[in-house]
Amino acid sequence: MKLARVLARTALAAAAVLPLVASAQDFPNKPIRLLIPFTPGGGTDFVSRVVATSLTEVLKWQVVPENRPGASGNLAVAQAAQAAPDGYTIVMGQSDNMALGPYLYQNVGYDTLRSFVPIIQVSETPLVIVSRGPAAGGTKLLTMTDVVAKGKTGDGLNWATAGNGSMGHLFGELFKANAGLKLTQVPYKGAAPALADVMGGQTDVAILSVPSVLSLAKGGRLTPIAVTTSKRVPVLPNVPTLAEAGIKDMDTGVWLGLFAPAGTPPDIVAKLHAGIHKVLQMPEVREKIINGGAIPVGGTGEEFAAFLRVDYPKWGRVVKEAGVKLSE
Helix, strand or coil: CHHHHHHHHHHHHHHHHHHHHHHHHHCCCCCEEEEECCCCCCHHHHHHHHHHHHHHHHHCCCEEEEECCCHHHHHHHHHHHCCCCCCCEEEEEEHHHHHHHHHHCCCCCCCCCCCEEEEEEEEEEEEEEEEECHHHCCCCCCCHHHHHHHHCCCCCEEEEECCCCCHHHHHHHHHHHHHCCCEEEEECCCHHHHHHHHHHCCCCEEEEEHHHHHHHHHCCCEEEEEECCCCCECCECCCCECCCCCCCCCCCEEEEEEEEECCCCHHHHHHHHHHHHHHHCCHHHHHHHHHCCCEEEECCHHHHHHHHHHHHHHHHHHHHHHCCCCCC
8 A cells, every 4th residue: 555655646746747848848839928017119128029029030939028017117027926937928127127126115026036037138238318309309408518507407307217216217316416416207107108208398308228219319309418338339329428428436237138937947947048049149139139229148047147146236235325215
């Protein structure tokens, strides 16, 4: 009888393992949902759709992008954390939600280091400060000198961001403190509505990722004033860095990376990584991302996880020092 019970337990364990093995071998055999935490038209949306389209065209995977804006990107990330850990729901996390969200809000619905398996870092890009371009009737805020001067007036400076708790929001708080400005953040649910109000003259400037503003800047609808990293951006070669414009020690960028819910089988994570890494190495895909204002990264999932273990607590210290705390 004891031997029979042992054999029965062994059979049950084998039966439980078989579906996972089969799912890894057959994966994907249905559409993969790629949750995008912001509205269409922004930098995160752009890079996400390049990756999704490439996976569909090259590997014949059916990857379906889904924009889920809200709560500065935290909504989509929380939904991904609660999804079934089977590889069929992944999320394009980025600095705003993965590095800042849990420090800024009490209940975001996820833990950056525990709720997910990092698949791969996809890209990195500077933020860029933009004002109304000449094609939209703008002529006043053309340089950082203009921006600082406006921020020191009685009316101050209206500063559009992709939402409360976004990297642009926190950067604005640091900038306000460092430069002694009167700066009012105007949060939006993504880049597109923020830029619409800048072009319409309802807000003075916006700070967003380069891919979010690039096409409008090239069309003269926006004026790029400065980028926030230590080096200029190849697609905006004439736009100075903040340091070049006289604003020191404010080097900041935005990273994007793909995540699966914690508990996703390692074989499926490995298959996702291999597919995404493959398309990120393709010259035509890299060219699209670079021409869109971002820099492709790639690498292993372990490298991405190690990066997060350093980057995540760093932003916790920045949030604490800036004294920013938000409610949902």
